[in-house]
Amino acid sequence: MQVRAACADDAVEIARLATDLGYPVSPVVMLDRLRGLLPRPDHHISVVDAGGILRGWIAVEHRRTLESGERVEIVGLVVDAACRGGGIGRMLVADAEQWARRLGFEAVSVRSNIVREGSHPFYERLGYVRRKTQHFYVKLLAVD
Numbered sequence: 001m002q003v004r005a006a007c008a009d010d011a012v013e014i015a016r017l018a019t020d021l022g023y024p025v026s027p028v029v030m031l032d033r034l035r036g037l038l039p040r041p042d043h044h045i046s047v048v049d050a051g052g053i054l055r056g057w058i059a060v061e062h063r064r065t066l067e068s069g070e071r072v073e074i075v076g077l078v079v080d081a082a083c084r085g086g087g088i089g090r091m092l093v094a095d096a097e098q099w100a101r102r103l104g105f106e107a108v109s110v111r112s113n114i115v116r117e118g119s120h121p122f123y124e125r126l127g128y129v130r131r132k133t134q135h136f137y138v139k140l141l142a143v144d
Helices: 008-020 027-037 088-102 119-125
Strands: 002-005 043-050 053-065 069-079
Touching (some): 008 027, 008 043, 008 053, 027 043, 069 088
Antiparallel strands (some): 053 069
C-alpha cells in the first residue's frame, strides 16, 4: 500500500468510498469534481492505493476566510470500512500534515460530524484538540 496523489482515473474508487461513508455520488460526478479540484494549488487530494484498489482518500484545502484568516483544513477523509484501524487514516492525515507544512502552516484543522463517533478518538489520538461544537444549516433555494 502506498500514499499517492489522486488522479482522474481514481474517480470510480473515490466515489465508491464516499458512497460507503454516506455521501452517495456517481463516478461521473466524482470525475467532474476531481477534474475541477486536482489542478488547484489550494487543494490536495491523496489516496492509499493497494494494487489498484483504493483503501482510503483524504482531501485538504488551503482556506482563506475573513473571520479567521488562512488555514489548512481536512475537508474529507474516508477509509474503507474493511481496513479501518489498520493505519490507513493515520497515513493519510500524515500526508495532509506534510502538505500543510510545505505551505508554511503550523496547524491543520478538521471538522467531524457528531454522529461519526469513531472518528473523534481517532483525531484525538493524532493530537487534534476539540475547539468547538456547532450546528450546520442548509436552505434549499428555488431554481428559476
